[in-house]
Amino acid sequence: MRLPRIIIMLAAVGSVMAGHAQRAPYLDASLSPEERAADLCGRLTIDEKARLMMNSSPAIERLGIPAFDWWSEALHGVGRNGLATVFPSCIGMAASFDDEMIDRVFTAVSDEARAKNTEARRRGQMGKYKCLSFWTPTVNIFRDPRWGRGQESYGEDPYMNGRMGTRVVQALQGDTSRKYIKLLACAKHFAVHSGPEKTRHNFNIENLPARDLWETYLPAFESLVHDGGVREVMCAYQRFEGEACCGSNRLLQQILRDEWGFDGMVVSDCGAINDFYLPKRHGVAEDARTATALGVMSGTDVECGSVYKHLPEAVKRGYLGEDAVDVCVRRLLAERFRLGDFDPDSLVEWTSIPMSVVDCRAHRDLALQAAREQMVLLKNNGVLPLDTGKKIMVMGPNAADSTMQWGIYYGQPSHTVTILQGMRGRLGDSLPYMQACGITSSTEKVSIFDRITGEDGTPGMSGTYWNNTEMAGEPAATARYTSPVNLDNGGNTVFAPGVELEHFTLRLRGSFVAEADEELDVIYNNDDGLRIIINGDTVYERWKAEPLNHRSRKLAVKKGKRYDIGVDYMQVADAATLNFDICRQKELTVDEVVARAGDADIVVFAGGISPAFEREQAKVREPGFDDGDRTSIELPAIQREILRALKSAGKKVVLVNCSGSAVALSPEMQSCDAILQAWYPGQEGGTAVAEVLCGDFNPCGKLPVTFYCDDAQLPPFDEYRMEGRTYRYLREAPLFPFGHGLSYTTYKYGKPRYADGIVTVEVRNTGKVAGTEIVQLYLRRRGDEKGPNKTLRGYERVTLAPGEKRTVSIPLSDKLLETWDEESGRMRVQPGRYDVMVGPSSRDNELKTISVTI
Structure with missing residues (x-):
């Protein structure tokens, strides 16, 4: 059993005091973080130093060093750590052009983060995503709308990324004039990084003009260092001018430390040190030991991964000296002392923030205000605000999708208002709705996952994980899934805190009562082993290493009957993917969609794309998407066909476009009477959409990215030269320019x-x-x-x-x-x-x- 931190600290203090006439300097809270770090570093063995330099750092009990994990998420709310307020995506918040709102949002986020950390420590439940180092903000330039992770940034402009990123850092880290810092923020991904996702582990950016480097790719990072006082910088995956970014002397030493004077710590992106030597990657090191030496000597203080476990052997073989290791250890220890990680709560004022702030009413109200301000009205021929006396219908694949609104790297809100719920809340529960299509297909799919409950009656499927392939021994973690299961380990992301990236198993259990006599579809996409169990019968089983497969089967159900659902998953090695849902599916023609619109005067179509496809290394097989990036920026064809047909049928059409990036909407300028860009608007997004469409809130958002006319306006995706890109270098007219946004005045x-x-x-x-x-x-x-x-x-x-x-x-x-x-x-x-x-x-x-x- 893991001991609470205070017990470990008291035991260590007693041990140290017994061996010394006076208190060890590193335990003296009156000393500076640097003084304490230097003293503690001198007491560590080389093996202990190596353990401290990996992101999941175990406790060193003999010295009272508590366990610490450097990887926590707060992209637009505390992520991957249970209940939290989910604010709009970063690209959406950028559309507000509201620095003060950004400050309020991330002050709320840091309050929730501190409260959750304090609670976890007091319960002895520390681990990944639960500590005080948060890997945000992303200030890479969104140079190409095909990049799936551009939604993490604050747009395509260097000045804007730096200005907003600085406010994020300041709100997360708190008042740095105080003795203790609130959290550690992290500027990422340094540098010259913005896709493609598929080639990031072996791609080399070379012959980049110096002007593009210094005027476009570096300014935001410099702002976060000089103006924001950021304490962490994350180096990127790719190579820059032949050097892997996490082993780049030019980036990490000459620019970051020598020219900018950065005195914080550098952490690697997850698995980036592996890329130094693994086959078909960067090839800048021979093996794990030489990769470790290169990373340390270049100034990467903490590795997200496990290559640095070879550090003692690298020192023993003479690949690097222990003095180079000490530089890194002193830097990372100083940041932990700066957080108050070694000191009692009575000294650290941030620990008094109560758990009651998490997803509180004030934060939910702030999420709603942020969603309002980020709405961008792209087109309006007079149909908006809506005439509520007209017959209005809601359609579209994103109208009733709550998880779409969460974007990527999200937490779990207590409740999400979908666009459909927002519209019905404003116009009445009888407001008609049909999904009409999927994001890319003509299939209308309605999930019944929200009807699944556990044995105790709580919503969702319960999950139990083991870090082995036998489902044996003590479980590594438990989880609950209240929406369709969409899990993968892209970007070295674990399925749940405490679960390994590979060689693990998962057992999911839940049940539902059928609403009608009907035929449902059970959909399951996975690699490696899978069993599907329904009412005790194994209806599908392939329990071995296999590539990714996409499957479904029919399930005939009887009204009122209970169905017990079990899913067993085994991951063997490398990529891991598990998708599971139970739904009603029906293929619809465009004519059927128009017919079902009936006598509606106005159709509000909530379409666009989805973070399930547009994200970090997503493993999807959908037209227009590739490994999390997009191969086309056009609105998916089926949605275009439906919009055109609705317009031809005499309907007024309002498109609510949900996306984390620019979508080419040239045909929609003819088929739509109004277009509202809603981004991924967070947990309160449905209310905000309804308020804007009905005129209760006057839209004021502006585009933080260029909306191009079509794919033809884009240079090759992997070309990093800025010529022809963004409003700064596009030499022809776009569809909607950077900064565009209409109003009702x-x-x-x-x-x-x-x-x-x-x-x-x-x-x-x-x-x-x-x-x-x-x-x-x-x-x-x-x-x-x-x-x-x-x-x-x-x-x-x-x-x-x-x-x-x-x-x-x-x-x-x-x-x-x-x-x-x-x-x-x-x-x-x-x-x-x-x-x-x-x-x-x-x-x-x-x-x-x-x-x-x-």
């Missing part, structure tokens, strides 16, 4: 002025309702023909009543004037004439421009 801009480093502009609400406008400031250096079209250098939200005007001020500091100078080989302010542009988007004809001399 209108605004008029005056002529901007510039003086003493401040740009001012008068903005007037010329419409009939109050609204919030996002004033955007762009800059362009004249004569810089190879440079960007323009680049964002500031933004400000202003809320105006009808007829009200206000002068908005945006600072333009010297740092924001810097560009890459080829002659000197550095970023600097280059004298000359600059165009200062202010307006509601990045589109040229919407910007008011003045020329200034710098």
Whole structure:
């Protein structure tokens, strides 16, 4: 049994005190984290140092060092650790252009994280996803909409990623003037990283222009170091100019530490050190020992993985000196001391945050406000706000999907308001609905998983895990699944805390009572071993190593009869995938969909794509998706056909597009009367969608990414040069530009002025309702023909009543004037004439421009 931390600490203190006349310095809370780390490092054996340098670090009881896991998630809420508030996806929150809201959201997240950690420690239940090191924010530039993980970022603009990422870091880490830090935030993935997912373990980025590196790929990271004070940086998977990023002297030493002065710690992405030497990967090391040496000497302090267990042997063989190891150990120990990880709760004020903050009403209200602000109205021909006197119908594959709204790397909310529930809550429970299709197929699939309960009557299937293939011995973990099971170990993600990545088994059990005499479909996709058991009978079994298979079978049920469902899964090695659902399925023609729309005047179609397909190394076989990335940015064909047919049938069509990235919607400009970009809007997203569509909330979000016309506008996915990418280098008109977003009111801009480093502009609400406008400031250096079209250098939200005007001020500091100078080989302010542009988007004809001399 694992002892609570306080018992381990008391025993260690007694041991140390017995051997020393005075208290050991590392136990003295009055000393600095660096002083305590240096003292403790000197007391460790090389084997103990190696254990501390792996992300799952066990307790070292002889010195009172508690167990610690460096891997916890807080992308848009505490993730993978049970109950938590689920806020909108990061790309959605970026669409708010609201720094203050970002600050409030991640203050709430850090409160929940601290409370959950304190509770776990007091219960002696520490482990992965439960500690105080949170691997967020992601500030990689969303350079290509096909990248499945772009939804983790804050868009395609370097300035915006740095500005919002800084607020995330500050809210997570808390007031750094206090003795103890609240949490550790982590800037990732350093650097020049944004897909493809499929080749990230062997891909080399070379011949990148220095200007692209310094003006596009590095600024956000520099902001998080200098302005945010981030304490962790995660190095990326791929190679940059021949060096694996987690073994790159240029990135981790020359730039990060020497040029920027970063004094925190570096952690590897999960499995990145393995990529140094495994076959068909980077090939920069011969074996695990030399990979360990390369990682340590380059400055990767903590490895997410298990290669660093070879560290003692690497030192013994002379591949690296123990002094290099000590540098890493002192850095990581200093961060743990900074958290108060070794000190009693009475000294660490953050431990007083109560569990009652987790998913509290205030946080749910904040999730709703964030969802409101991130909605972007792309098109409206007057159909919105909805005329509630008309006959309205809801359709679409995302209308009733709660897990879609959670995005990726999510926690478990107490309740999610789907788009259908939000609309019915606003317009009445009798509001008609049909799914009409799947994301990519003409199959209408309605899951009954929400009707499954455990033996105790609680919702969902109960899961028991073992870290062996025999389902023997003490279970490694338990879990409960209340929505269709979609599990895989992509990105080195375990199925549940405490479960290994490979060589494990899972037993799922649950039951449901049939609602009618009908035929259901049992769907199961998996690698390796699987058994399906229904009412005690094994209806499917293949218990051996196998590649990924996609299967289904029919289940005839009788109304009122109980059906006991069992799923046994065995994972042998390498990739792991398990999907399981029970549902009603029916193939529908487009004509059938239109016919079922009946006499509806307006159809609200909640479509788009899904985080089940668009995410980190997703193992899916769907048209338009590949290993978590997209092969096409077009809206899936079946959805396009339905929208076109509904319009031809005389319906007013409102598309609610849910996605974590830009979708090419050129045909939808003809088939849809209005388009609302809802992103993945979190647990309260359905309410926010309904409020916007019905006019209860005036939309104010703006696009943090370019919406391209079609696939043809995109350069090759694996080309990292910026030419032709994003609003900064796209030389032709997009469908919707960066910064675009409509409102139910209108605004008029005056002529901007510039003086003493401040740009001012008068903005007037010329419409009939109050609204919030996002004033955007762009800059362009004249004569810089190879440079960007323009680049964002500031933004400000202003809320105006009808007829009200206000002068908005945006600072333009010297740092924001810097560009890459080829002659000197550095970023600097280059004298000359600059165009200062202010307006509601990045589109040229919407910007008011003045020329200034710098």
